[in-house]
Amino acid sequence: MSTPPPDLPVHASPSAVEPPLDDGWIARTVQTALDEDLGPAPGRDVTTQATVPPSDTRTAHLVARAAGTVAGLVVVAETLRQTATRLALPAPEVTFHTQDGSAVVPGQVLASLTGRTQVLLVAERTLLNLASRASGVATATAAFTRELAGTGAQVLDTRKTTPGLRALDKYAVRAGGGTNKRMGLHDVAMVKDNHVVAAGGVAPAIHAIRAAFPDVLVQVEADTTAQAMEALDAGADFLLLDNMPTDVLAATVAAVRERQGRDGVPAHVELEATGTLTLDRAREVALTGVDHLSVGALTHSAPILDLALDLR
Template identity: 45%
Template sequence: MILAPHPQLPAELAYPLVRRAVDDALLEDLGQAGDLTSQATLPPSATARAVMNVRQHGVISGLALAEAAFAQIGAGLQFVAHVADGDVVAPGQDIATISGNARLLMSAERVALNFLCHLSGIATFTKRFVDEIDGTGAKICCTRKTTPGLRAFEKYAVKCGGGSNHRFGLDDAILIKDNHIAVAGGVKQAVLAAKAFAGHLTSIEVEVDTLDQFGEALDAGATAVLLDNMTPKQLREAVHRAKGAARLEASGGINLESVRKVAETGVEFISTSQITMAATPLDIGLDINIQE
């Protein structure tokens, strides 16, 4: 019996990470004296209602960070989301409403939008890659090429866009790169050393850029092989040789124009730094209305 693929559950952010990142961002923006403009122009008791609105098609990511920005600026604001992370949105669509103290609202606005626009841009760009390879069975993965301090959130955004996460850091998997191979003395030596060192739950992947190296990786028993900068013809040959003995990942210079051809070779994973490093922020605005 062939089982249907299990549906992917939505990604989730750990709140301590959200709280710390938002605190840092608010402190960066408020400095020592706070929001001088709002203090100078708005009465302390003034209230307002604001609506977050998207100006282009995209995928939403980062609502928890936006909500936390308005919550952590101080008591007195209510945040109501009208969509969820991972939702596809259209130009003109309202995605959240914020109401309460006007000073607090204005002071948290930029931090909330910075997180939301940036992460939604990554989710949107990821979805373009995912849609491009629809039906091939391959998965789009991010890399460790992320903005320092924002890796957990950018990888979360990739998941919101339908992509998959590669390792989060140097400590959650072994990925033997070309420089490791050079120092270790070869692919086989590096993989065997890693197998002797690793615990039974630690995956071992090795990067190769020739089919000869690929053969060494298979013979040494690598869990996964990263096929770097190979042509579609070479990728198909690697898939044929592997016969399921190792999980295969393609990487290196892959973009929206080439990703479909790569996916059609039969590799299981396609990793690209573009989805985190080249994504344009989604255009989201906040319009405010003064309340009586």
């Protein structure tokens, strides 16, 4: 059995990301993931349980194979705990050498796991699937965060998340320095083109939302400067400026800012750019004066960060 180098820093907690990922969500998600691999609880791993004695004990290192921003370390201990319970074995001990939200380099040891080898091997793919996925989202988000530094604009996520993993995806965005927009359909109203058609216009849609749900912010999607002004006049709190060329976006931002604080318009209207927001275009979009850039690709297209579990 080997141990990491003695000068490797140790972190008592795997995360300093706020708000933290809910413990109950982690437990439910790990249970579902283990069921997929092992079958209904307690399940079985026919390879590991046939080839590794239950008494065998080793250390495994969770290692980064690529540079990026790590996230998802918070699932490691629960994955090991549930796996150990299914196998009726003690849970391995975990020592974290970095935290979610930290930059990592190839070969870096992220955590040391010491305990029954069966538990380590059975849990391996589940914890790697979750942590690699989250780290990929965090890495993509961190790239946008760096690109927007000094502009005053923030990168936001969207609802384009993996079904069942939204909490993890949005946690990973926070780990990468991004900001969560809305968690679902329940916490912010967003009036899009189909809502406008269904309600008979922007103003009727906004008035209906105010009447039914007076406690929520109302955001309206606009494709043109004229639509943005219409939404502003109708009382929108927040404008989503969709798929605008940079010059049109800049003109729309200027028009909205000129109206702020006048004729019942709030002193500051939140402006969000979205659509075709690649990393190489992000800074020029931010410099138009928008408050936010929402990027669906953070969660729907980010490649995983390659992580591995190396048995010593």
